Amino acid sequence: MKRLALALLVSVTFAGWTIAGDERPSGIEIGAFDTIDKLASTDDVVAYFGRAGQQGIAAPVAFSISVDDKNSSRYLAIVIQQGLTLPDRDYYLDDKDSFRNARQALETYVARLYALAKLPGGAEAAKGILKLETSLAQVNWSRTELRDAEKRYNLYRVADLGKLTGKFPWKRFFAACDAHDLEEVNVVTPSYFQALTGIVEKTSVDAWKEYLRFRLLDASAPCLPKAFDDAHFELHVKTVSGVPEQKPRWQRAVDATSGAAAGDFGALGEALGQLYVKKHFPAESRRRMDQLVANLLKTYETSIQGLTWMTDATKQKALEKLKRITTKIGYPDKWRDYSSLEIRADDLVGNVRRAAEFEHHRLLSRLHQPVDRGEWGMTPQTVNAYYNPSLNEIVFPAAILQPPFFDAQSDDAVNYGGIGAVIGHEISHGFDDEGSKYDAQGNLANWWTDDDRKAFESLTRRLVAQFEEYEPLPGRKLNGKLTLGENIADLSGMAIAFRAYRLSLGKGDGPVIDGYTSSQRFFLGWAQIWRRKYRDDELARRLVIDPHSPSLYRANGPVRNLDAFYEAFDVKPGDKMFKPKDQRIQIW
Numbered sequence: 001m002k003r004l005a006l007a008l009l010v011s012v013t014f015a016g017w018t019i020a021g022d023e024r025p026s027g028i029e030i031g032a033f034d035t036i037d038k039l040a041s042t043d044d045v046v047a048y049f050g051r052a053g054q055q056g057i058a059a060p061v062a063f064s065i066s067v068d069d070k071n072s073s074r075y076l077a078i079v080i081q082q083g084l085t086l087p088d089r090d091y092y093l094d095d096k097d098s099f100r101n102a103r104q105a106l107e108t109y110v111a112r113l114y115a116l117a118k119l120p121g122g123a124e125a126a127k128g129i130l131k132l133e134t135s136l137a138q139v140n141w142s143r144t145e146l147r148d149a150e151k152r153y154n155l156y157r158v159a160d161l162g163k164l165t166g167k168f169p170w171k172r173f174f175a176a177c178d179a180h181d182l183e184e185v186n187v188v189t190p191s192y193f194q195a196l197t198g199i200v201e202k203t204s205v206d207a208w209k210e211y212l213r214f215r216l217l218d219a220s221a222p223c224l225p226k227a228f229d230d231a232h233f234e235l236h237v238k239t240v241s242g243v244p245e246q247k248p249r250w251q252r253a254v255d256a257t258s259g260a261a262a263g264d265f266g267a268l269g270e271a272l273g274q275l276y277v278k279k280h281f282p283a284e285s286r287r288r289m290d291q292l293v294a295n296l297l298k299t300y301e302t303s304i305q306g307l308t309w310m311t312d313a314t315k316q317k318a319l320e321k322l323k324r325i326t327t328k329i330g331y332p333d334k335w336r337d338y339s340s341l342e343i344r345a346d347d348l349v350g351n352v353r354r355a356a357e358f359e360h361h362r363l364l365s366r367l368h369q370p371v372d373r374g375e376w377g378m379t380p381q382t383v384n385a386y387y388n389p390s391l392n393e394i395v396f397p398a399a400i401l402q403p404p405f406f407d408a409q410s411d412d413a414v415n416y417g418g419i420g421a422v423i424g425h426e427i428s429h430g431f432d433d434e435g436s437k438y439d440a441q442g443n444l445a446n447w448w449t450d451d452d453r454k455a456f457e458s459l460t461r462r463l464v465a466q467f468e469e470y471e472p473l474p475g476r477k478l479n480g481k482l483t484l485g486e487n488i489a490d491l492s493g494m495a496i497a498f499r500a501y502r503l504s505l506g507k508g509d510g511p512v513i514d515g516y517t518s519s520q521r522f523f524l525g526w527a528q529i530w531r532r533k534y535r536d537d538e539l540a541r542r543l544v545i546d547p548h549s550p551s552l553y554r555a556n557g558p559v560r561n562l563d564a565f566y567e568a569f570d571v572k573p574g575d576k577m578f579k580p581k582d583q584r585i586q587i588w
Contacts (some may be wrong), residue, residue: 033119034154037193042200046207051214052175056356057219059212060136060196061085063177065363067371067390069186070151072442075212075366076155077179080188081140081196084133085218087240088544092130092137096476098540102239106130109235113217116227125210132203132211139195141409143545144482146189148446149434150391153313154187166192178364221254223348236239242537256352259379267343267355270336273398277331281380281398284405287398289329296423297322299500303588309455317447321430321440326393331380385422387429388439394426404528413510413518416501417494417525420453424493424500432488433460459587462489466561466585470553473536476543478553486548491558492527492588498564504508519568523559530555561585 045159060083065463066588067078085106091099102559132513145151162188174182187193200208221232230246230472237243246252259269277376304310316443322487341358343351366372373391378384382399383405400406406419429435436456448456464480468489471477480487510518520554530551534542539550549557559565561576561584571578 004071008235010086012076024509025585033213033216035509036209036216039205039209039212042203042205042208045212046169046204047172047176047202048212050173053082054177054212054217054360055353056375057215059215060199061173061193065366067442069149069390069438069444070155072552073371075369075371077182077185077367078186078188079193081136083194083215084135084140086133087508087541088143088206089137089140092134098135098537103237105128105235106133109231110214112231113228116225116231117217118214120385121210125214126205129211129214129359132199132207134527135197135199135203139199141189141192143547144181144479145146147434147547149437152188153444154190155184155346156187156321157184158182160495161185165193168193168200169268178361179553183365205524220349223352240537240541242535258381259392267339267341268331268349269379269381270376271329271338274335274494276381277398281330281401284328285398285401285408286330288406289401290327292415292420292422293327293394293396294328295500295504296420296427296496297325299496300424300427300588303496303499304431307588309459311449314452317433317439321392321447322427324392324431324440325427326391328376328393328395330398332376332585333374375382375558376484385426386440387435389435390442390443392430392438392440394423396426398421400537404525404531410412410525411510411513411518411521412504413501413521416497416504417522417527418529420500421490421526422492422529425489425495426493428489428588429485432485435456453575455463459585460484460488462585463587466583467549467553467557470541470549470557472543472550472553475541478549479543482547483549486554487557488587490549491561491585494558495586496588498522498562499538519564523565523568526559527555541547 039048043519046061049061052059053061055064060081062080062082064080065075066078069073070190074253086091086102091102107130110126110129111122114120114125119125156164158170158174161168190463218232220531223229227390233246237246247255253579254272256270257269300322302547304315304322310318320462320536333578371391373393376395376397377386378395378397378494382397383399383402385394385396385400400422401419401524403410404418405422406415428439429436436448437446439447446453464484466480467478467483468480469477486569497518501518505518510521516524531550533571534550542548542550548554556577560579563581563584565571565577569577573580
């Protein structure tokens, strides 16, 4: 099958799509180098960006459809920066050894793919591709900048995009995305697109062709013969994350079908989700989660009412938002319909492309339709949870209801410290530095008094400074601004979960089990959900791209701020976990 995929990659034409002009692309089977060879102008190149993106091939412009941040009753088209092979712009711009090694590995990878595909000039192409991607990296927004919801919202009429980006051929791009008659778009990273116009114009068409050949090969490599797959692994996993060997093929097949990452549906994510739920999610699990969520929400309400740094006017808005939070547990009420997705037993590359195109058109079809508030952003078999600010909802897939997060055989103290703290964490995202900018209806709108916002930001600045004291690798400290939202959610979620647990006991105390008090078992339940070891390369990657702090600091960072932790373990001055009382931070 993989040998057949390579033959198709080289020989299949883009049936039905004329490169020159604005004809609608139809029936295109992306995968032909000769199509790239025929690109005659930078307008053709930009049109190719749009079509490639439909089929899961990353180009410098990403197009999608999402809920409008300022009008949560409708969907809106968005465009955002994309197109880097390495995980983040820092890999191109930072001169640390690991990043410099990654750039060298990228050049080696490009040359290797060219040789395997029997394309000439691989070494020269590699240098040109690295140079081009570096120019893109130089104008990319940082991960910290991308967290700012207000900066990300830049609504333009399509007819007015030229005022921002000059000659950039948006009409060709949107046509290639099958986004016809588009009226408005949110330009998430406007300064990037201003700069991209110049990069497109000053870069030769031949250089773009080399880049696009590589993007096509890179996206297809895991589906091609073993040598391609191994080369892809060598760069994207071994070099970047330090993992020495591939997962077994069957596991990678499951990942590709199910969705290996949070929010990644794979080809048939919800179809597999139905099987998972049937086998692994008893009705009792949902009932217990409903009760836990209700307890956490009630405790959060009490906590907001008791805040000393917030005035009553803002408290009422916060309580209104809390009351309107929607909860989803386990799996969606309506499963996704895959009946129109064609899967062929002898066409692996085609299956991947058709799955990406299926998802692209599913998203595109939502324009001008009411927002589907029953839709899920994760599959049931995903071990994770999330808060969606635009829908003001907390979502807990079925798979998170297993040890170490939730254990039906454990006592309540451990489960409150595990899944209870996760529930509190997701609620807290509605009130973190970014979630707090959305109102009860899920719209990006200010509901704070100026003084209350200043008081909140004073607390969050202290939390930024506290986490920036941590140094996971020599010379590499945590980015407190990048991780602020998650650190707020960890700190507040755990504090609320502990209060909820204590309230569940009434006036008594939980039993001592195996020599541990109930309070100690709560904190041990919290700690055990973050048991993890990182290879240095993977930790370096996460310090650049991950809005979560590494697990050691998620476990130990928040508890140092909670008086209950000091009481539970009799933590005293001189102990490594001790922090003076006046330096402990409480937000929610």
